[in-house]
Amino acid sequence: xxxxxxxxxxxxxxxxxxxxxxxxxxxxxxxxxxxxxxxxxxxxxxxxxxxxxxxxxxxxxxxxxxxxxxxxxxxxxxxxxxxxxxxxxxxxxxxxxxxxxxxxxxxxxxxxxxxxxxxxxxxxxxxxxxxxxxxxxxxxxxxxxxxxxxxxxxxxxxxxxxxxxxxxxxxx
Numbered sequence: 566x567x568x569x570x571x572x573x574x575x576x577x578x579x580x581x582x583x584x585x586x587x588x589x590x591x592x593x594x595x596x597x598x599x600x601x602x603x604x605x606x607x608x609x610x611x612x613x614x615x616x617x618x619x620x621x622x623x624x625x626x627x628x629x630x631x632x633x634x635x636x637x638x639x640x641x642x643x644x645x646x647x648x649x650x651x652x653x654x655x656x657x658x659x660x661x662x663x664x665x666x667x668x669x670x671x672x673x674x675x676x677x678x679x680x681x682x683x684x685x686x687x688x689x690x691x692x693x694x695x696x697x698x699x700x701x702x703x704x705x706x707x708x709x710x711x712x713x714x715x716x717x718x719x720x721x722x723x724x725x726x727x728x729x730x731x732x733x734x735x736x737x
Contacts, residue, residue, distance in 0.1 A: 605656035612647030625658040646715030654696035661689040671731030673699035
């Protein structure tokens with residue numbers, strides 16, 4: 566993990582330990598393994614979705630304040646989706662900066678075995694410690710401002726896989 570650069574002073578002796586911390590470890594963090602996390606899944610406007618016997622996983626790599634992340638929801642037979650028009654949101658691994666939250670900077674996709682895939686856009690939100698919201702707009706002719714829910718971009722059902730991925734600026 567990267568840290569703030571050290572302030573050097575005239576006459577200071579550069580040691581092996583300082584070089585390792587300030588150069589080697591910083592550089593190595595760019596090539597580090599992604600970290601697993603379990604995103605939250607909420608409905609912003611009604612009901613509470615539940616993964617049930619499906620799965621919800623996430624991975625991320627944070628370098629400085631830049632966060633790259635992937636979220637994958639596999640819908641199971643006991644997964645519930647919240648109320649209609651619930652506007653799904655998924656928890657991010659690190660709170661986003663308030664400067665650009667709301668910008669459509671995420672990629673989202675829905676895959677249904679045998680029926681293909683639809684892709685669209687998403688945005689970060691600072692609500693709830695940081696969430697990613699996906700737009701169904703452009704998927705199956707949904708209006709551009711329609712958020713993902715149990716019926717958009719298509720009726721959610723067992724066997725579907727939802728993906729959200731992107732890169733954003735973290736708040737710290």
